[in-house]
Amino acid sequence: MxxxxxxxxxxxxxxxxxxxxxxxxxxxxxxxxxxxxxxxxxxxxxxxxxxxxxxxxxxxxxxxxxxxxxxxxxxxxxxxxxxxxxxxxxxxxxxxxxxxxxxxxxxxxxxxxxxxxxxxxxxxxxxxxxxxxxxxxxxxxxxxxxxxxxxxxxxxxxxxxxxxxxxxxxxxxxxxxxxxxxxxxxxxxxxxxxxxxRYLKAVQMMKQVIEENNLTVMATIARYACAYEAIAKPDWWNKAKSAGPIVEQGTHFCDLSRYFGGEVDISTVSAHSLEWDENAGHLSKMSIDETAIPPENRIPRVTAATWKYASGAVGSFTHLVALQGHDYSCELEVYADGYQLKLVNPYVQPVLYIRRPGSDHEESHRFPDDDPFFSEISVWIDNIEDIxxxxxxxxxxxxFEDACKSYQLTWAIREASERSRAERLKIQAEAGKQ
Missing domain, CATH: 3.40.50.720 (NAD(P)-binding Rossmann-like Domain)
Incomplete structure (x- = not known):
């Protein structure tokens, strides 16, 4: 055929x-x-x-x-x-x-x-x-x-x-x-x-504000804090199985950051992590036995990354394995001259806060009936049926190519955090010999 x-x-x-x-x-x-x-x-x-x-x-x-x-x-x-x-x-x-x-x-x-x-x-x-x-x-x-x-x-x-x-x-x-x-x-x-x-009404409203006002994005700031107590799948906690939380879970927020910021200069990605064996990395309510996972494959508790976009804008992303209970805490902020667009709780009940030029007031928009899973399927089928x-x-x-670029960014963040950890351990080891 x-x-x-x-x-x-x-x-x-x-x-x-x-x-x-x-x-x-x-x-x-x-x-x-x-x-x-x-x-x-x-x-x-x-x-x-x-x-x-x-x-x-x-x-x-x-x-x-x-x-x-x-x-x-x-x-x-x-x-x-x-x-x-x-x-x-x-x-x-x-x-x-x-x-x-x-x-x-x-x-x-x-x-x-x-x-x-x-x-x-x-x-x-x-x-x-x-x-x-x-x-x-x-x-x-x-x-x-x-x-x-x-x-x-x-x-x-x-x-x-x-x-x-x-x-x-x-x-x-x-x-x-x-x-x-x-x-x-x-x-x-x-x-x-x-x-x-990407198919959230809130996200498309953010796009609409940017396009209608001919704005140039200056910065994206993303934060993703998961409720680790509810994560009972052992493979998720094993970097050798899941590729780690940035690649497996943080991928959505890396993708959203790119959706607003544009192409990332991969060479500029830098990151630091809080690891399982550091004092602040101790977790008290894990639902799996982490001792069954080789130490080198245990996931970081926090990863914080920054990078430059090709446009000159700056991006940042912090992923945390920190919360208990069930609900996650996730936000994405996009800044342009005079504008702050802040997306809160996109997975469950999205709220969009917009601050515009000439005002300190944050207007809020809620989207109680939105279903981005349906929208992405619906748009795809419409393209098949009526192209x-x-x-x-x-x-x-x-x-698929755009998704590959988001995948590439997540790996760049993971590898940058692992390099910074290795450098820190090396410095500590050399200091210990003196």
Whole structure:
């Protein structure tokens, strides 16, 4: 099958998706949207049967739920690919016991993409792949960890939705992620990466203020404090398994920082960390046994980074493993001449505070019904369905290449903090010899 040529919209978007924005009024809550009109089934392949695809009690993610609301009875999940076939069968059984049975009653389960390809039925050709498998198994050019390239090879006309981060391999493999991005761009594949915070109404209102007032961003200041007591997954606490909290968790705020600040001069990234073996790094309510993790793989408690943007603006990010309870504390501030835009609590109940020129007053905006998970899926499907016909169709806000740049920034921060720790330990050791 020949690959689809680049659409007009995708050509306009290009590799710099930070130019794209969406009128906040077009981001409509899921319960206010009718199922997408159209004819025929919309066939989808889900890769991964875990929480991101089917939901859990730990967070609001659940892609299948958003697909059901966006596509209604047109949705047909033709295949579910996951090595854990029992888990996959169990989630399908639950779906078939509900009113969305028609989307899943004929879904076939496969252990691997190769198994699906071997048993492929052309009458059920997929319109889209949704890749929610763990990031350590994708985002590279290596066999077994190259699912994007394999999909491009076998299904060149099929759209891609890829979860973030694009990968969690060693930093030496970052160039491979960019090669995947180049292959996607050359195929002209309609692709979106799941940095859903870009689709928040609050974030798009911030973009609107910047664009309407022709502002130049001077600085971005991001802070992410997680509630570590609720994190019971041992792999999360192991840098060898998760790549560490900056790469695995802080990725959203590094991405949002880039979304407003632009390209980062990676050579300027500097960082310091508070580590597990320092007095201030002791945590009293951990839900895992950290002694089972080799000392060199234990995660930092605090990482604080700064950098320069290509524009000359300055960025900073502080990630903390510090809070107990359940709720996180997250904020992003963006400064421009006369303006302060402060986004608070973006994951749960976003509030945007705006201070404008000529006033000390902070106006506040709340967005109680916003669902960025639905908005990112909705925009992506609109691009698949109506790519040429409707010039008002919203832009996809994060391309694979753009996501690679956010991934590169997170690794640069981690490595900068590890270098500064090594230098500090070296100085201490030399001082001890004197």
């Amino acid at each position: 020949a690959s689809t040529p680049l659409s007009r919209r995708q050509s306009a978007l290009g590799s710099d998706s930070r130019r794209a924005s969406i009128d906040p009024s077009r981001l409509v809550p899921m319960d206010k949207v009718s199922a997408l009109s159209g004819t025929g089934d919309f066939n989808v392949v889900f890769v991964g049967a875990g929480n991101i695809m089917f939901g859990s009690d730990e967070g609001p993610w659940n892609h299948s739920f958003r697909f059901e609301h966006k596509l209604g009875p047109r949705l047909k999940v033709v295949a579910l690919i996951d090595p854990a076939v029992d888990r996959a069968a169990a989630v399908l059984q639950k779906k078939c016991e509900t009113f969305v049975k028609s989307a899943y009653e004929n879904t076939r389960v496969y252990k691997t993409l190769d198994d699906y390809v071997k048993n492929y039925n052309r009458k059920e050709a997929p319109r889209a792949f949704v890749v929610g498998s763990p990031p350590m198994f994708r985002g590279t050019t290596q066999p077994g960890r190259d699912i994007e390239l394999q999909i491009l090879h076998h299904f060149p006309d099929t759209a891609l939705f890829i979860e973030k981060p694009v990968a969690t391999g060693p930093s030496s493999e970052i160039d491979e992620a960019f090669k995947v991005a180049k292959a996607i761009e050359e195929k002209g594949t309609i692709t979106s990466v799941g940095y859903m915070l 040429e016909e409707d010039p008002e169709t919203s832009h996809i806000l994060c391309s």
